[in-house]
Amino acid sequence: MSGLGSTSVIFDLDGTLVDSEPNYYEAGRQVLAEHGVTDFTWSDHERYVGISTLETVTLWKREYGLRASVDELLAAKNRRYLDLARTSTRAYPEMRKFVELLATEGVPLAVASGSSLEAITAILSGTGLDAHLRTVVSADEVDRGKPAPDVFLEAARRLGATPADCVVVEDAAPGAASAHAAGMRCIAIPYVATQADAPEFATAGLLLRGGQEEFTARTAYDWLRRTR
The missing domain is CATH 3.40.50.1000 (HAD superfamily/HAD-like)
Known part of the structure; x- marks a missing residue:
């Protein structure tokens, strides 16, 4: 003991x-930009601090009307985030x-x-x-x-x-x-x-x-x- x-x-x-939040923000910004959401700001990101990535992309799909599936969004964000996380955390x-x-x-x-x-x-x-x-x-x-x-x-x-x-x-x-x-x-x-x-x-x-x-x-x- x-x-x-x-x-x-x-x-x-x-x-x-x-x-790690800057990396999460950048990964999210890139993914959303690919789906036509080009005005995602740090203030927008702060609304998702503290919840899981799965919950975050599920909310994105509804709030931004994204056509991609939750699984596709999740995989894309995780892939981009991991690239950043390995080198800059x-x-x-x-x-x-x-x-x-x-x-x-x-x-x-x-x-x-x-x-x-x-x-x-x-x-x-x-x-x-x-x-x-x-x-x-x-x-x-x-x-x-x-x-x-x-x-x-x-x-x-x-x-x-x-x-x-x-x-x-x-x-x-x-x-x-x-x-x-x-x-x-x-x-x-x-x-x-x-x-x-x-x-x-x-x-x-x-x-x-x-x-x-x-x-x-x-x-x-x-x-x-x-x-x-």
Whole structure:
């Protein structure tokens, strides 16, 4: 058992461990442009932060009246995203420190993400985070994506942890809602600053309104020690 008792920590990936949203935006912009949507902006993209790629392209099809099937859109976006993810994904420095600190303490760790398993694996490998984050769950492996609790509950199951002993680290409102629904505590680091007042974030045990600029490994670790 670690110095944090029976605590296990489950990380979201995109926007939490790594700054991958620019890659998701660019992949989405390219795919939509191919289908005649040429005015997709960063502000438009922010509406989809925190939900799975499958859910995103399903919404695109309805909102933009796209003729391509959901499967075709999903494959196209995943292909473009993977090309970008393998070469240009940056891990947040303080998040890397936090992962390394927890790993040194022997805390069980997992990643639970709305991304595909292939994308998660590529990013963790490319950033070197796979050295410490070996338990991985994709939303593709469960029945429902965030804000349903399925992906976090499956991560807890694989870690052999009870939900009450798990702490989720999240950047998006649907992820915070998912953690709450799973009966887990949450460290919330809003990726979109204007969403910090979203009611889903009010359920977080630790809310860092300034996002990654406010987050430090020591702040998060000390909070875990106080609340374990």
